[in-house]
Amino acid sequence: MEPIKTLDALACPLPRANVDTDQLIPARFMKEPRSVGYGQFLLHDLRHDESGRPIEGFILNHPEAAQAKTLVARRNFGAGSSREAAVYALVDYGFRCVIAPSFGDIFASNSVNNGLLPATVSEEDAETLLAALGEAPGSLHIDLEAQRISVGDLSVAFSIASTWRTKLLNGWDDIDMTRQHARAIQRFADEYSRQHPWLNVTVPAGKIISRG
Structure with missing residues (x-):
């Protein structure tokens, strides 16, 4: 895996709580081989209407979203089933980090094993970051060694298990x-x-x- 020490890239605000793994990748897409690229299925049913057309205003349909490396959300991100394909969808889309107040346990473990940083912040700091980003992708700096997230003059701390931190800093697997x-x-x-x-x-x- 590619190590993560710092990330300087756009971040997408997703002001939603309880984004579960079925939302991250609906089950009907899991019959596809990963070689097709699971990024196209990420949050599919939130990104598209019933006819399959992109929903205007949804953050991943923003013209700059494809350059984003970080997703900022609310609590209980990645809850639900243990499907690792939910992490594949995020990674294949291009994300290297998800910031939220809490994560589904299995989702967080799967994230680390696929080089995706689950950065846990307080609910207050999550709201502050979302407010700072607004309704469009914005620049965000993440320092895994210092465990800090910065946007403009704002800087907040995040937590991660020390073993997971070591794995991500070095690009290591088990x-x-x-x-x-x-x-x-x-x-x-x-x-x-x-x-x-x-x-x-x-x-x-x-x-x-x-x-x-």
Whole structure:
């Protein structure tokens, strides 16, 4: 995954609470292979009317929305089912960060595993950021190392689990997180082998050991 240290890009305000995974990507689109690009399905039923035409005024239909890297929303973002495709839709659209007061637990975990930063802010700060952005995409600076979000003269803190922060800063997955302890793991294996030498018996190929 591509590491995230800072993000300087446009952010889209989405002043909605309880945006669930079925809204992020309706189930009928999940039969499509990801190779088609799930970004086109992101918030599809909020972006389009019943005839499939884009709804004027919806933030993702703004001409500059395609350049945005951050989405700012209200509480309980990503609630609902555990579908990882909801994160795929955000990432394929181009988002690297979602800012909200709270997230669905599984959604947040899936986000980190796909290089998407779930930045948790207070409800007050979420409203302040939404007000600062207004009704159009606006510039936002995110510093993951300092855990700060800035827009103009406004600066607010955000929280994220330390393990998730490490993964995103380095672009690591779960295997990479284990590899950082490779020396300690090897030391343990060597010491365990020394204490239990009978575990190190090498059986010649083709030989069957009888258990009596």
